[in-house]
Amino acid sequence: MTEAAPLRFKVPEPPARPGDQPDFSYVGLSEAGSVRRPAVDVDPAAMRDLAYAMIRVLDDNGVAIGPWSPDVTADDLRRGLRAMIKTRVYDDRMQNAQRQGKTSFYIRCTGEEAFAVGQALELGPRDMFFPTYRQQGWLIARDWPLVDMMCQVFSNENDRLHGRQLPVMYSARDVGFFTISGNLGTQYIQAVGWAMAAAIKGDTCISSGVVGEGATAEADFHHALTFASTYQAPVILNVVNNQWAISSFQGIAGGGSSTFAARALGFAIPALRVDGNDYLAVISATRWAAERARANCGPTLIEWVTYRVAPHSSSDDPSRYRPADEWKAWPLGDPIDRLKAHLIVRGEWSDDRHAEQQVEIRDEVQSALKQAESYGTLLDGRVASAKSIFEDVFEVMPQHLQRQRRQLEG
Amino acid sequence: MPSMPMNVALRSAMDVMLGRDENVVAFGEDVGYFGGVFRATEGLQAKYGSHRVFDTPIAEGGIIGAAVGMCAYGLRPVVEIQFADYVYPGLDQLISEAARLRYRSSAEFTAPLTVRMPCGGGIHGGQTHSQSPESLFTHVCGLKTVMPSNPYDAKGLLIAAIEDNDPVIFLEPKRIYNGPFDGHYDRPIVPWSSHPLGEVPDGYYRVPLGSAAVRRAGEDLTVLTYGTMVHVTEAAVAETGVDAEIIDLRTLLPLDTDTIEASVKKTGRCVIVHEATRTSGFGAELAASVQESCFYQLEAPIERVTGWDTPYPHAQEWDYFPGPARVGAAFTRVMEA
Ligand SMILES: Cc1ncc(C[n+]2csc(CCOP(=O)(O)OP(=O)(O)O)c2C)c(N)n1
Numbered sequence: 001m002t003e004a005a006p007l008r009f010k011v012p013e014p015p016a017r018p019g020d021q022p023d024f025s026y027v028g029l030s031e032a033g034s035v036r037r038p039a040v041d042v043d044p045a046a047m048r049d050l051a052y053a054m055i056r057v058l059d060d061n062g063v064a065i066g067p068w069s070p071d072v073t074a075d076d077l078r079r080g081l082r083a084m085i086k087t088r089v090y091d092d093r094m095q096n097a098q099r100q101g102k103t104s105f106y107i108r109c110t111g112e113e114a115f116a117v118g119q120a121l122e123l124g125p126r127d128m129f130f131p132t133y134r135q136q137g138w139l140i141a142r143d144w145p146l147v148d149m150m151c152q153v154f155s156n157e158n159d160r161l162h163g164r165q166l167p168v169m170y171s172a173r174d175v176g177f178f179t180i181s182g183n184l185g186t187q188y189i190q191a192v193g194w195a196m197a198a199a200i201k202g203d204t205c206i207s208s209g210v211v212g213e214g215a216t217a218e219a220d221f222h223h224a225l226t227f228a229s230t231y232q233a234p235v236i237l238n239v240v241n242n243q244w245a246i247s248s249f250q251g252i253a254g255g256g257s258s259t260f261a262a263r264a265l266g267f268a269i270p271a272l273r274v275d276g277n278d279y280l281a282v283i284s285a286t287r288w289a290a291e292r293a294r295a296n297c298g299p300t301l302i303e304w305v306t307y308r309v310a311p312h313s314s315s316d317d318p319s320r321y322r323p324a325d326e327w328k329a330w331p332l333g334d335p336i337d338r339l340k341a342h343l344i345v346r347g348e349w350s351d352d353r354h355a356e357q358q359v360e361i362r363d364e365v366q367s368a369l370k371q372a373e374s375y376g377t378l379l380d381g382r383v384a385s386a387k388s389i390f391e392d393v394f395e396v397m398p399q400h401l402q403r404q405r406r407q408l409e410g
Numbered sequence: 411m412p413s414m415p416m417n418v419a420l421r422s423a424m425d426v427m428l429g430r431d432e433n434v435v436a437f438g439e440d441v442g443y444f445g446g447v448f449r450a451t452e453g454l455q456a457k458y459g460s461h462r463v464f465d466t467p468i469a470e471g472g473i474i475g476a477a478v479g480m481c482a483y484g485l486r487p488v489v490e491i492q493f494a495d496y497v498y499p500g501l502d503q504l505i506s507e508a509a510r511l512r513y514r515s516s517a518e519f520t521a522p523l524t525v526r527m528p529c530g531g532g533i534h535g536g537q538t539h540s541q542s543p544e545s546l547f548t549h550v551c552g553l554k555t556v557m558p559s560n561p562y563d564a565k566g567l568l569i570a571a572i573e574d575n576d577p578v579i580f581l582e583p584k585r586i587y588n589g590p591f592d593g594h595y596d597r598p599i600v601p602w603s604s605h606p607l608g609e610v611p612d613g614y615y616r617v618p619l620g621s622a623a624v625r626r627a628g629e630d631l632t633v634l635t636y637g638t639m640v641h642v643t644e645a646a647v648a649e650t651g652v653d654a655e656i657i658d659l660r661t662l663l664p665l666d667t668d669t670i671e672a673s674v675k676k677t678g679r680c681v682i683v684h685e686a687t688r689t690s691g692f693g694a695e696l697a698a699s700v701q702e703s704c705f706y707q708l709e710a711p712i713e714r715v716t717g718w719d720t721p722y723p724h725a726q727e728w729d730y731f732p733g734p735a736r737v738g739a740a741f742t743r744v745m746e747a
Contacts, residue, residue: 182536184468386729408729
């Protein structure tokens with residue numbers, strides 16, 4: 001017998017570290033318009049190839065092509081564009097406020113706006129969204145008041161969450177936005193549970209759950225796929241693959257072995273892999289999955305391929321672990337630029353209107369900021385009262401909490 | 411002796427152990443190339459290679475479960491849970507597996523595993539970056555639980571934990587990574603370089619598990635505390651002038667009952683201070699144990715100063731945090747009783 005070779009331990013390495021040339025050749029792309037669009041009631045076994053392709057609608061010139069090109073009005077697209085721009089301006093302003101000490105923490109979604117905005121506008125008013133901390137675009141697209149969001153970030157007297165939650169951990173039930181958890185992945189199986197409930201009750205609305213590619217490693221992701229597949233729950237299971245989970249590139253979550261979309265295949269859940277920076281593809285793929293769910297054909301998993309342009313959070317410095325200019329090499333461009341180009345090609349937009357709108361949005365965000373700051377920020381300590389921390393632990397405050405509240409008051 | 415902050419002292423402990431014992435491996439989320447979100451493993455991957463120090467998928471159950479499997483092979487894993495608040499997906503592997511491997515196999519398999527995790531508040535981290543879950547672990551038979559209060563102990567205890575043949579939960583109060591925080595959040599940050607326990611030898615040394623330290627000898631009352639609260643208690647002592655004996659437990663399980671008993675028998679009064687929530691907190695265990703051994707010497711009811719029984723709020727952090735004023739008020743009550 002020949003001597004066995006020593007085993008080797010493999011730890012995936014990203015293609016580029018600080019100082020290296022960015023390299024995105026690992027991102028499998030498809031030509032815009034080249035991927036087929038199956039009927040929504042297709043047998044998942046007959047569409048496994050879509051887990052490895054990439055649905056793209058906008059070509060390099062901004063023209064919408066192919067079977068996934070959605071029927072969508074210019075007005076609706078302009079709403080999407082406006083919401084994406086507003087989200088970006090909002091993020092920049094709030095990040096700035098964090099630097100000034102007006103809040104302790106902030107998370108931007110720069111470069112990833114298309115997914116949350118597109119789903120917010122495509123799904124119905126009674127559908128339920130189970131987000132992570134990077135989908136503020138949903139709230140903005142649904143015209144949730146900016147002042148309300150800002151008050152949450154500032155933890156001020158007008159914060160509906162009473163300063164209890166970390167900044168950006170919004171909750172907005174009225175616009176179908178589930179309370180955000182800091183614990184990764186938990187919301188994914190909850191989205192499935194919500195969809196199961198809708199089916200139990202014979203309702204007509206569906207749910208949509210979100211997880212980052214990094215957090216697909218959590219058991220809750222696998223619970224979600226198992227339950228969704230077993231009960232054929234009317235849910236859209238979104239994986240936002242922005243390539244980075246803090247300092248860990250997507251390969252650490254197993255992205256080097258397959259696509260994240262393909263995780264669905266073993267469960268016979270239909271899988272779509274989509275250009276997440278292509279607003280029209282977002283609308284189109286969401287529409288497909290929603291129609292399928294509403295037609296009692298069960299769940300769909302969608303991998304949205306995008307790039308986290310911003311640091312992970314205000315506590316992060318990405319130049320320590322990835323090339324500082326990596327975002328410039330990202331092959332799928334910027335969602336705002338691409339939708340803008342499309343509307344211009346369609347004759348429905350212009351550079352001038354874009355510039356005008358930019359100014360208008362800046363003013364709107366600025367005046368909201370002024371108003372929110374007038375209710376206080378973390379800097380001036382005008383926050384919800386200390387004794388309010390004892391409320392909502394239970395529906396009825398037990399004696400031991402009443403006693404503690406009295407002690408706090410002294 | 412070099413002075414170092416606590417996260418650097420912890421790094422030094424892992425460095426020493428990776429160097430001494432080829433079976434030691436360190437891993438966790440963002441632990442490898444980046445060196446951990448609190449920099450505790452910075453440079454260790456470059457020094458020991460990515461087969462010894464590496465990044466993991468975001469899966470605390472996976473991290474702890476894989477570590478248990480490595481233990482079965484004969485390795486000695488030191489894993490990092492990014493925040494104690496995120497250990498919950500790993501609890502099944504800790505409670506049902508790591509803690510019981512020795513018992514259920516009659517020592518055929520053991521779990522010499524160290525689970526490091528930053529804990530505690532004071533950094534405006536809100537309810538998911540501030541928790542102190544030590545009593546969940548001390549309630550599990552088969553786990554040891556450690557919480558250092560300074561860089562010198564942190565290094566010596568971590569080395570002892572890594573060398574221990576049973577699973578050790580190693581809680582690191584994140585607010586004192588950079589300095590001995592005494593609860594006065596509105597004062598300038600004091601660095602470890604100005605504190606004697608910031609002096610840390612470069613090489614190998616141990617602070618044994620299961621031994622408490624008397625931080626301050628005193629006659630009026632005994633304070634049982636650990637972690638950040640040691641420094642808060644010191645501030646309360648300075649501000650009230652009460653001659654308290656401060657016992658830094660360092661290890662919660664196994665507990666140094668001899669040191670506790672000797673002190674309470676001497677002073678006849680006892681105050682327990684921890685940041686964790688009150689009900690079923692470790693303070694309850696301490697109070698029960700003190701009354702069992704010192705009932706006839708006690709001259710006043712035992713007081714507990716703890717976090718309130720609510721999730722850790724973001725904006726009202728300093729109303730929640732049991733600062734020196736609350737500790738001092740407990741001193742007064744106990745002295746007047
Ligand atoms: C259970 C749990 N473990 C660890 C963390 C710490 N953490 C917060 S965000 C993050 C990275 C998440 O990456 P990904 O899922 O890809 O989402 P992204 O931030 O890229 O949007 C980590 C490790 C956490 N919040 N919850």
